[in-house]
Amino acid sequence: MNLCALTIHEARASLGAGHVTATALTRACLTRIHALNPRLNAFLTVNADEALQQAAAADERLRREGAAAFNDQPLLGVPLGIKDVLSTRGLRTTAGSRILEHYTPAWDATCVARLRAAGAVLLGKTNTDEFAMGSSTENSAFGVTRNPWDEARVPGGSSGGSAAAVAADLCCAALGSDTGGSVRQPAALCGITGLKNSYGRVSRYGLIAYASSLDSVGVLAKDARDAAIMLEVIAGHDPHDSTSAARPVEGWEQALNGDIRGLRIGVPREYFIPGMQPEVTEAVRAGIETLRSLGASVIDISLPSTTLALPVYYLIATAEASANLARFDSVRYGLRVPGADLVDTYRKTRGAGFGAEVKRRIMLGTYALSAGYYDAYYVRAQKVRTLIKQEFERAFAQVDLIVAPTSPTTAFKIGEKADDPIQMYLSDIFTLTMNLAGICGVSIPCGFDTAGLPIGMQLMGAAFDEKTVLRAADAFQRNTEWHLRKPAL
Amino acid sequence: MEYEVVIGMETHVEQSTHSKMFCSCSASFFGAEPNTNVCPTCLGMPGALPVINQRAVEFCIMVGLALNCKIARHTFWERKSYWYPDLPKGYQISQYQCPLCYDGYIDVDVRDLSSGNWTETHYRKRIRIRRAHLEEDTGKLAHAGNVSFVDYNRSGVPLIEIVTEPDIASADEAYAYLSALRDIVRYLGVSSGDMEKGALRGEPNMSLRPKGSDTFGTKVEIKNLNSLRAVRDSIAYEIKRQSRLLDEGDQIRQVTLGWDDARGVTVIQREKEEAHDYRYFPEPDLPPLVIDDTWLEAIRARMPELPLAKNDRFMRDFGLSGYDAMVLTKDRATAEYFEKVVAALCGEKNQGLQAAAKSAANWVTGELFRLMGATGAGIEHVKVDPAQLAGLIQLVDNKTININTARQVFEEMFASGRDAGAIVEAKGLAQVNDEATLSKVVEEVLDANPQQAQAYLAGNEKLFQFLVGQTMKRTKGKGNPQVLQGLLKAALDKRRSQ
Numbered sequence: 001m002n003l004c005a006l007t008i009h010e011a012r013a014s015l016g017a018g019h020v021t022a023t024a025l026t027r028a029c030l031t032r033i034h035a036l037n038p039r040l041n042a043f044l045t046v047n048a049d050e051a052l053q054q055a056a057a058a059d060e061r062l063r064r065e066g067a068a069a070f071n072d073q074p075l076l077g078v079p080l081g082i083k084d085v086l087s088t089r090g091l092r093t094t095a096g097s098r099i100l101e102h103y104t105p106a107w108d109a110t111c112v113a114r115l116r117a118a119g120a121v122l123l124g125k126t127n128t129d130e131f132a133m134g135s136s137t138e139n140s141a142f143g144v145t146r147n148p149w150d151e152a153r154v155p156g157g158s159s160g161g162s163a164a165a166v167a168a169d170l171c172c173a174a175l176g177s178d179t180g181g182s183v184r185q186p187a188a189l190c191g192i193t194g195l196k197n198s199y200g201r202v203s204r205y206g207l208i209a210y211a212s213s214l215d216s217v218g219v220l221a222k223d224a225r226d227a228a229i230m231l232e233v234i235a236g237h238d239p240h241d242s243t244s245a246a247r248p249v250e251g252w253e254q255a256l257n258g259d260i261r262g263l264r265i266g267v268p269r270e271y272f273i274p275g276m277q278p279e280v281t282e283a284v285r286a287g288i289e290t291l292r293s294l295g296a297s298v299i300d301i302s303l304p305s306t307t308l309a310l311p312v313y314y315l316i317a318t319a320e321a322s323a324n325l326a327r328f329d330s331v332r333y334g335l336r337v338p339g340a341d342l343v344d345t346y347r348k349t350r351g352a353g354f355g356a357e358v359k360r361r362i363m364l365g366t367y368a369l370s371a372g373y374y375d376a377y378y379v380r381a382q383k384v385r386t387l388i389k390q391e392f393e394r395a396f397a398q399v400d401l402i403v404a405p406t407s408p409t410t411a412f413k414i415g416e417k418a419d420d421p422i423q424m425y426l427s428d429i430f431t432l433t434m435n436l437a438g439i440c441g442v443s444i445p446c447g448f449d450t451a452g453l454p455i456g457m458q459l460m461g462a463a464f465d466e467k468t469v470l471r472a473a474d475a476f477q478r479n480t481e482w483h484l485r486k487p488a489l
Numbered sequence: 490m491e492y493e494v495v496i497g498m499e500t501h502v503e504q505s506t507h508s509k510m511f512c513s514c515s516a517s518f519f520g521a522e523p524n525t526n527v528c529p530t531c532l533g534m535p536g537a538l539p540v541i542n543q544r545a546v547e548f549c550i551m552v553g554l555a556l557n558c559k560i561a562r563h564t565f566w567e568r569k570s571y572w573y574p575d576l577p578k579g580y581q582i583s584q585y586q587c588p589l590c591y592d593g594y595i596d597v598d599v600r601d602l603s604s605g606n607w608t609e610t611h612y613r614k615r616i617r618i619r620r621a622h623l624e625e626d627t628g629k630l631a632h633a634g635n636v637s638f639v640d641y642n643r644s645g646v647p648l649i650e651i652v653t654e655p656d657i658a659s660a661d662e663a664y665a666y667l668s669a670l671r672d673i674v675r676y677l678g679v680s681s682g683d684m685e686k687g688a689l690r691g692e693p694n695m696s697l698r699p700k701g702s703d704t705f706g707t708k709v710e711i712k713n714l715n716s717l718r719a720v721r722d723s724i725a726y727e728i729k730r731q732s733r734l735l736d737e738g739d740q741i742r743q744v745t746l747g748w749d750d751a752r753g754v755t756v757i758q759r760e761k762e763e764a765h766d767y768r769y770f771p772e773p774d775l776p777p778l779v780i781d782d783t784w785l786e787a788i789r790a791r792m793p794e795l796p797l798a799k800n801d802r803f804m805r806d807f808g809l810s811g812y813d814a815m816v817l818t819k820d821r822a823t824a825e826y827f828e829k830v831v832a833a834l835c836g837e838k839n840q841g842l843q844a845a846a847k848s849a850a851n852w853v854t855g856e857l858f859r860l861m862g863a864t865g866a867g868i869e870h871v872k873v874d875p876a877q878l879a880g881l882i883q884l885v886d887n888k889t890i891n892i893n894t895a896r897q898v899f900e901e902m903f904a905s906g907r908d909a910g911a912i913v914e915a916k917g918l919a920q921v922n923d924e925a926t927l928s929k930v931v932e933e934v935l936d937a938n939p940q941q942a943q944a945y946l947a948g949n950e951k952l953f954q955f956l957v958g959q960t961m962k963r964t965k966g967k968g969n970p971q972v973l974q975g976l977l978k979a980a981l982d983k984r985r986s987q
Contacts, residue, residue, distance in 0.1 A: 087536045095535065107529055109536060206536040212773035241538050242775050320773055323568050326579020327533040331639065346572060369570075369768035378770055 003028035004169040005486065008078050008226040011172055015058075015077050016067030022058035022077025026051050026121050029079045033123065033170050036489060041145045042155075042165040044084050045092045046124040051079065054121045061119070069119070075233055076119030081165045081174035084125040085132050085158075086217070087206035088112050095208045096128040096140040096158075099328050099335045099353030109206020110241065111175060111217050111234040118233045123171050127161030130355045131325065132177055132210045134158050135185055135427045138418050139357045146414070147190060148487040149453055153411040156186030156427075162220045163190040168489055173221040173230055179210050180313055181406075181431025183218035184443035188406035188456020191445045193473065193483060195219040195227040196431075198463045199438035200245035202231075203238030209324040211317035212243075214435040223483050224442065224473035228252035231466060247464055255467050256474040261295030263472060266399035270306040271430055276408040283447030283455040284405045287476070290446075291403065294475055301395055301402070305388045309433040310425060312388070315368050315381035316436070322365030328353065360421065385436050392437040396462040401472055405430055406443040406456035430458065439463045442473045445482035454482070492732050495705060496657035496695040496724065498666060502649040502680045503626065503688040504548050509645035510625040511539030511582065518642035519686055531645035533577030538774050545647035546589070546778065548679040549623040550788050552649055553590025555673045555795055556618045561589050562780050566772035571765065574639050575628040583624035583650075585769040589778070593618035596797055597669040598815070599662050611811065616666050617654035624648050649679075655705075657693070660724035664717055667691045671717070672796045676821045684715050691720050697731045697741070706731075707741040711755065714748050723748040723755055730755070799824055807831065807846035816854055822868045827853050829875030834882060848882050856896060860903045872906030873899075881909035889913065890920050891970055922969045924976065927960075930968065931976045934959045935984070946985050953977070 014020040058077030087105040094100045129139035137145040137160030145160040147153040148168040155164040159176030163186035176183040178196040187194025202217040219230040238244045330336035330349040339345035368377040417423040446457035461469035512530035529537035564587040568580040600611040628644040671682040681688045696706035745759040803814040834845035945952040960973045
């Protein structure tokens with residue numbers, strides 16, 4: 001048995017029954033990381049020593065208490081990856097940027113602290129586009145991550161490292177972050193399950209901010225059940241994050257009853273557009289048929305503001321980013337390239353520390369907020385954002401779930417879009433609308449193209465309706481096997 | 490030519506909350522070891538987030554209410570972006586479009602501080618408040634040679650920024666405004682108001698124009714003023730300097746000035762810069778701030794009587810002079826002390842209220858202030874409680890002791906905290922009012938000083954006080970001076986007629 005291939009729920013069963021130890025499971029993952037990471041570059045930092053200590057502690061408790069230990073530590077002994085935009089105490093956190101290459105935080109992000117409290121084994125930090133800005137991990141300062149299904153292709157991004165690590169069985173599951181599709185799009189391109197939570201569902205405290213009003217912590221997992229298990233651990237109000245919702249943590253795993261009879265599914269026509277890869281359209285249409293065959297009713301809907309989402313997103317996200325990234329001034333932490341004076345030091349440090357895409361977005365955002373342009377760009381974008389939000393609210397009065405492709409194409413070749421930001425931005429065209437609306441959704445595998453690359457289908461739910469989203473994804477996975485396929489490595 | 494000055498004032502008030510504006514670090518940065526009151530949030534670490542300090546919001550609303558402002562019921566925070574090492578996030582969380590408090594005013598009593606007789610010469614002036622909002626303070630830079638250090642203890646301490654309309658028309662008015670503002674924030678317990686420690690930072694901007702003109706002249710700003718006197722003196726200096734320049738046909742340059750306290754001159758700190766673009770936009774890390782009725786009314790209910798209202802009430806109800814009312818209401822604890830003395834003197838029926846208030850005022854502004862000044866004790870450390878002071882005053886009123894003895898007794902009380910009655914009894918200081926006893930003393934004094942008595946009768950009236958002194962001496966200061974004087978006069982008159 002390949003221990004690394006276990007899902008969280010499978011691992012828990014084995015650990016609880018004493019068939020496997022957390023140490024063995026962790027060692028298996030570390031061995032596989034050692035073997036495959038040089039090819040995939042999914043992990044930027046491997047936390048081997050601490051992971052083994054955590055595993056040993058887990059084994060200690062499991063020996064004493066057995067499966068009962070999962071009652072208060074639901075992830076006891078489960079090896080996980082953490083996207084490198086999440087602050088980890090004592091563990092280097094780079095955000096994929098040269099400017100934080102040697103930065104080790106003194107504190108944990110709330111979601112990381114919750115994973116630790118749940119007994120998880122933290123294997124290390126996964127690669128990301130610099131400051132989560134990108135759709136391919138090509139913007140990482142530490143090299144691209146390769147797609148386990150085809151190493152000449154990107155894994156998607158920005159949580160490409162986490163997606164590749166899960167798809168390649170380097171860990172059971174991983175945390176990611178999703179600002180415009182950064183969990184769902186790489187999940188789709190790597191053939192795994194990616195959960196983007198409602199804005200405010202999971203604390204952002206310790207998530208290195210890209211665009212504060214859009215950022216959400218999400219989960220990359222092998223199936224919907226694992227995503228539900230992870231969500232139960234990381235969700236819930238955090239007094240350190242004023243935008244985290246005071247909503248109770250629900251029993252999402254328990255709600256997975258496989259029953260979606262009567263579920264009303266909306267299929268928005270704006271998400272099936274010319275120029276899409278035909279195999280994607282076909283696979284998603286087939287996926288929708290599967291849902292219908294399970295008892296859901298399907299209706300066509302329209303979300304006309306979708307076409308405005310891309311420009312709105314790139315105004316709001318970049319505006320917020322331009323301020324969020326101002327703190328990287330070399331004064332307190334991070335790279336410092338000394339200059340002739342203060343301003344020169346700022347220039348040299350940021351010039352050397354930030355990559356091209358980050359600079360591009362800081363400039364876009366600074367411009368959008370500048371005197372004389374603010375009303376025309378930022379204010380107008382916010383107005384359209386409100387319209388988009390209202391449009392989703394109206395849609396969810398009519399349907400329980402909206403189903404659409406996650407990405408217009410399967411994984412593209414490394415370098416294929418790297419020189420064309422607009423083409424790159426378009427790969428998030430189906431995902432970023434959800435961030436503007438603050439709703440939740442999951443991307444699940446629903447087929448493969450002729451090149452053998454996975455195709456993702458996204459199920460979108462109303463804000464804070466993770467329950468419906470996960471239940472539908474789980475029901476789909478109980479009746480399909482797309483999510484069980486593994487890349488040949 | 491005759492000019493008039495137009496002054497607006499921007500004031501930053503450092504709040505004395507326990508914790509900072511957006512994190513739970515201690516806000517008392519003064520004197521603390523550098524960078525000890527810090528956390529990921531006020532250091533701007535990657536991923537750290539702000540959380541609003543409710544108390545700071547309440548403090549700002551209280552100041553707004555005290556300044557007769559409208560309170561925004563639905564407002565939000567904004568990021569103000571600029572670069573400086575003492576600003577850890579590269580932006581300050583502030584308010585721009587929608588200040589928490591706006592459209593208010595403050596009435597201040599302006600005194601002519603150059604006249605010498607400034608205590609009674611004053612007029613009341615209304616200064617409009619444009620806005621008062623909440624923001625976070627920055628850290629502090631220290632320079633040593635070509636190295637600089639940053640201390641982030643102050644980073645994130647809550648600040649209230651208060652901006653007036655350009656209604657201030659003289660250095661004295663500026664002084665009066667800031668002084669009144671300082672009294673108010675101290676009354677509210679919102680800030681120490683100590684300008685020397687930077688807890689209250691007033692920055693006037695001013696321009697001169699020919700008297701009667703309706704256009705504004707070139708504006709200068711004055712910063713780094715760490716006392717009320719510096720505010721007044723720097724403005725007065727600038728009015729003179731600019732008047733002279735304008736008279737000579739020169740232009741005023743738009744600059745930021747500092748104040749050299751030692752030399753008593755302004756110095757140019759910065760030439761006019763190109764207008765800063767702070768790129769304000771709503772802070773996405775914080776939800777909008779909603780002030781509902783319940784909250785606002787709860788804050789309103791906690792508002793104390795403010796200095797000016799107290800001042801006016803003291804004058805009206807107690808019949809105090811403007812001077813007494815002012816010095817007694819400047820500090821809230823002093824005013825409360827004074828009122829307790831008055832209450833203890835009058836009892837519940839408020840009998841003889843004005844007379845009681847007059848003697849209480851005399852004691853508080855006289856002996857109490859003198860001893861507080863001499864010992865450096867604040868009112869909260871004074872051992873004599875108001876009832877004890879009232880007890881002393883009553884001993885004078887019922888002629889148990891005379892005023893001179895009372896002063897001695899008060900010194901004892903101030904030092905020991907004992908009751909006046911106990912001291913009088915222990916030291917046998919009770920006044921002698923008995924006429925028979927005192928008549929005997931008068932006769933003895935006249936017999937012992939025949940020459941002085943003769944000289945007085947011959948027209949040297951100054952000697953009367955000498956003779957009074959002799960009688961007091963003989964009674965060891967306990968003789969009732971009024972009775973003694975009467976008896977002495979009568980005895981001398983009798984001798985004259987003999």
